[in-house]
Amino acid sequence: MGNPRVIYWFRTDLRLHDSPALKAALELNPEAFWPIWTWDPHYVYRARVGTNRWQFLLDCQNDLSSSITKLNKNSKLFLMREAPQTLFPKLFKAWKITHLVFEKDTDAYARDRDAEVKRAAEEAGVEVIIRSGRTLWDSDELAKKNHGKPTMSISQVQAAGPKIGKIPKPIPAPKSLPDPGEITLEFEQEPPEAKPDFNGSSRSQGDRSYERISGPSGDFAVPTMEELGFPAATSPHHGGETIALEMLDKIIANEKYTATFEKPNTAPTAFEPQATTLLSPHLHFGSLSVREFYWRVQGVVDNYTGTASQPPVSLTGQIFFRDMYFGAQAELGYSFGQTLYNSHCRFIPWHLPSKVDHETKLVTGDYHIDSPQAEEWFQRWKYGRTGFPWIDALMRQLRQEGWIHHLGRHAVACFLTRGGCYISWERGAEVFEEWLIDHETACNAGNWQWLSCTAFFAQFYRCYSPVAFPKKWDKEGKFVKRYVPELNELDSKYIYEPWKAPIADQKRAGVRIQGDGKVEQEGIYPKSMFDFNERRNICIDGMKKAYKIGLYGNDAKVIDGTWRKLFEGDAEGPTEGNTFVDAMGEEAGDDEKVQSDDDNREDRNGAVEEDERGAKEAGGENNEGGKRETKRKRGQGTLDAHVKISKR
Ligand SMILES: Cc1cc2nc3c(=O)[nH]c(=O)nc-3n(C[C@H](O)[C@H](O)[C@H](O)COP(=O)(O)OP(=O)(O)OC[C@H]3O[C@@H](n4cnc5c(N)ncnc54)[C@H](O)[C@@H]3O)c2cc1C
Incomplete structure (x- = not known):
């Protein structure tokens, strides 16, 4: 092998600070170094991504690209518009690559x-270097140290993590970057699989995502929203490492907030500023290193002279949940995002x-x-027209x-599933x-599995009451009034139950509480879509029954549809008939033919169950005296499984 010619593949790590993979790449002392991003059709078409997240990604890429250029004026983030699986074999050859380096993604x-990609690299004689940096501890190692099982509780994380070792200390950003080699490409672009396009309905104009490998201007630039066919984003939150580090600095400068942070005491109704850090999108895109976050917070806690909060409610505790x-996902793979076969x-x-x-x-x-x-309730929930202002304000936000x-996520998730609509958590x-x-x-x-129990x-x-819970935080209903402006003038005493406002009060407030909100009309806010107390009781009865029967996603009865016999038609859900086809009638196609999966069953004993505490339902609870369940192990799955289907 000659002098290293290195591709650094940015994916989950849109930053220069604290990147173990980037450090490993630079330690090769490359003769040529290409920082690239591959515009992967899987995420472009098969992941559900709204315009706000697209814009956040583009912000992160633009910021990273200009930071790279600051370190080397000949370099930037080179956006390559082709699926990595087909692009890399061609790139390896064209650029005479010796090493491919990236952060691990589980x-x-x-x-x-x-x-x-690794197989293709092996065939091309390219060495692949992968480093973990997306989580506090390597997720595979964490599961391994948890007796080879998915981590299902914070105490398991706290026990298994230290067995791997101390959380690595952050690595400083590089001070310089090598030149890239030649960037001209002689090969043809492999057109992407653009169907199905899960984001098609958001595109307001033609999709030019894959016009050329190097983009419409031929300069490997970060795409624009227009090129992707999307309208402008509406979020006030912006991406990029520069912003992320500034936000972190601000949080750290407030020692009391950082050291005494307790999640249950942060108001879900607070806005401008919100009550928690809002660093989650930066941690998602890697514009902020989670280890940088952890050690900066821990530094404040260590030096704090008062009483600091502790995990799981403290700030460091929050990232243990992450x-x-x-x-859990590292161990369970695709089945993590669905009920059946989980x-x-x-x-x-x-x-x-x-x-x-x-x-x-x-x-x-x-x-x-x-x-x-249920479909009508789902659509009303999704678009913030349930007639429960607290739920509608959150969904509109x-x-x-x-x-x-x-806690706002808790409220809407509970409402959609076990505390109102009895709709599958997968829809939410x-x-x-x-x-x-x-x-x-x-x-x-x-988290959806957590909330749906x-x-x-x-x-x-x-259950979370859509009336009593928000009242505890925001008696005046300022949060609701911001996101449901129809209710701006309504007397605060009716803000969470506007259907109770007498007609005279409605008139005075310039709003009428009527209809189902299907057609948006100025001065009209819908009636509540059901009696919450009635629905809560129905849901709790359904849950009691389901818990008693005790099936899991991979039980043979769940898969072959005979679970219906056990429910005897007195639970919510499609309980008529004995098989899935019976229940679904015409809707059940050939692909619903079932297979038994009994062999897949795992021993379900063992995992500890604990209260998140950071999510304790303070206020508006309804304790029906259900018994705490015996110790069990539970799991989760990913939504990106769909790509498998679309590939077939
Ligand atoms: C139904 C539901 C769905 C959720 N979906 C996501 C999601 O897709 N992505 C996501 O990052 N978080 C998700 N969460 C977890 C949590 O709500 C967000 O991480 C948090 O609200 C982000 O705001 P913050 O950065 O101000 O959090 P802070 O309270 O400031 O916490 C700091 C960091 O800790 C991590 N964190 C905190 N709570 C959790 C948690 N319960 N689970 C995992 N990580 C946590 C986040 O990375 C967060 O940025 C979901 C929660 C619920 C109830």
Whole structure:
């Protein structure tokens, strides 16, 4: 091998500070060094990504590119518009590459992709160097030290992590970067698989994502929203390492806030500023290193003279949750994002269940409409028209800005699933996948399972009231008034229950509470879509029954549809008939033919169950006296499984 000619492949690490992989690449002392990003059709077409997250990504890429150019005026982030699986074999040859270096990614799709790229590198005689840097501890190692099992509780993370070693200290950003080699490309672009396009409905104009490998101007520039066919983003939150480090500096400068942070005491109704750090999108894109965050916070805690908060409610505790979900996903792979075939996810006969391809055992990205009523509730939930102002304000904030507070996420997730609509958590996770700027496959699937009491957490009798819970934080309803401006003038005493406002008060406030909100009309806010207390009781009864029956996603009865016999038609969900086809009628296609998966069953005893505490339902709880469940192990899955289906 001659002098190193190195491609550095940016993916989950859009930063220069604290990057173990970048350090490893530069230690090769490259003769030529290409910092690149591959515009992967999987994320462009098969992941649900709303305009706000696209813009955040472009912000991060532009910021990184100019930081690279500051270190070497001949260099920048070279955007290559082709799938990495087909691009790399050609690049290896064209640029006479000796090394490919990147940060480890344990998401299920990423593992498959990287395995393919590694095979191509091996064939081309290119050495591949991979370093872990996305989590506090390497997620595979974490699961290994957790007796080879998915991490299902914070205490497991706290026990397994230190067995790997101390959380690595941050590495300074490089002070210079080598020149790239030649960048002209003689080869043809392999056109992407553009169908199905999960983001098609968001595109307002022609999609020019793949016009040429080097982009429409031929200069490998970061794409624009127009090129991608998207309208302008609406979020006030912006991406990039520069902004992320400034935000962190500001947080760290406030020693009291940093050292005494307790998640349960942060208000989900606070805005400008929000009550928590809002660093999650930066951690997702890697514009902020999680280890940098951890050690800067720990430094403040160590020097704090007062009483500092402790994990899990403290700031460092929050990122243990992140590592927990990554550790669970690393072990469970694709099954992490779905109920069916998931050995760790409880089976509840939710409405609007996912369609599953029983050959691949993966969800198809589509779902069964078993109940038109549930579908209507789902659409009203998604677009913030439920008639419950607290829920609607949160969903509108999510759609507009791409971020909502953790307890706000709790409230809407509980409402959609076990505390109101009895709709599959997978539907909610898909909406979050599209609209969150911090969407992280592991954290999203894991938290939805937590909130729906299908894994990690079991106290289903504790529901969030859409009235009492927000009242505790914001009596005046300032948060609601910001995101549901129709209710701006309504007397605060009706702000969480506007249907109770007498007509005279409605008139005075310039709003009428009527209809189902299907057609947006000025001065009209919809009536609440159901009686919450009634629905909560129905849901709790359904959950009690499902818990008693005790099925998990990979039980044979769940897969062959005979679970219905156990529910005897008295639970929510598609319970008629004995098989999936019986229940779904015409809707169940050939792909619903079932296979038994009994062999897949794992021993489900062992994992500890604990209260997140950071998420304790303070206020508005409904304790129906359900019994705390015996110790069990539970799991989760990814949504990016769909690519498998689309590839077939
Ligand atoms: C239904 C649901 C879905 C969620 N989906 C996501 C998601 O897709 N991506 C995501 O990053 N978080 C997700 N979360 C977790 C959490 O709500 C966000 O991480 C947090 O609100 C981000 O705001 P922050 O940066 O101000 O958090 P802070 O309170 O300031 O916490 C600091 C960091 O700790 C991590 N963190 C905190 N709480 C959690 C948690 N419960 N799980 C995992 N990491 C956590 C985040 O990286 C966060 O940036 C979800 C929570 C729920 C209930």
